[in-house]
Amino acid sequence: MAITPTIKTSSSSSNSASSSKPPTAADAINDLDLSSFLKLMITELQQQDPLNPLDNKDMLNQLAQIRSIGASDKLTSTLDSVLLGQNIASATNLIGADISALSDDGQPIQGVVNKVSIDKGVPKLHVQNNPSIGPSSDDGSIEGGTHAYRVVWRDESGKLIGMDFSGDFALKTTGTAGLDQSIELRNLPATSVPKSVYRTDSSGTGVYQLVGIIADGSQGNFVDGKSDAERNGTRLTESFQRAQITQRSYDVSLKNVSAVRPPAVQTPAGG
DSSP states (O other): OOOOSOOOOOOOSSHHHHHHSOOOHHHHHHTOOHHHHHHHHHHHHHHSOTTSOOOHHHHHHHHHHHHHHHHHHHHHHHHHHHHHHHHHHHHHTTTTOEEEEEOTTSOEEEEEEEEEEEETTEEEEEEEEOOEEEEEOSOOOOOSEEEOEEEEEEOTTSOEEEEEEOGGGSEEEOOOTTTTSEEEEESOOOOSSOEEEEEOOTBSOSOOEEEEEESSTTOOOEEEOOOTTTSOSOBOOSOOEEOOOOOEEEEEEGGGEEEEEOOOOOOOTTO
């Protein structure tokens, strides 16, 4: 008797019974690729009863199935190639553009796309930003004045490492609600340990007092809205080594881009 890969299944007598059944043989046939189908057919021909060989009509039916599977595989491959080409073109067009997005490591970022790469068939945008501080529109009670920050953490050997935003890198605020009553630190380096954030009073000088701890070291942004009086009494008295980090790099998927702004137009001298 001929061995046939065509399998028929009977319908279930109840909806509850069918929902609890494992995947059916029909599902397995639908998921069968061309290579597996050919192997199954060759095995069938080798194992058939010579006294009762496969009927020509059955052979034609199976060849039709092979052609159908082959055409489906080619169509899927073609569509995947077209989609990848479109995504690469879209990603390449964003080089030089200023984007707002959610990075692959979950960071809300804004920055200029400097290059594009392909990762497992998916285009990735690359953004590199310098660590910085700037005004935030979040609610807060920071007074007008000059505010200097230091962000510190410990490396694997226990040495204190940090970044300094003072002097020319300190931030001047007006204390205007909805404009700069809070301050955001951006693109801080990713660390495997928490980072502590210290700030001076509104004079921009004097002692650095604790305003917050970034518990998840991978987080690059921190918003400070504390007034001078609300700062923690803990002071930064230990000296630290400056971090040798100039930029933080982000990978961004196209689907996670929320806004696109064209790059700034450079006006020629004398124009």
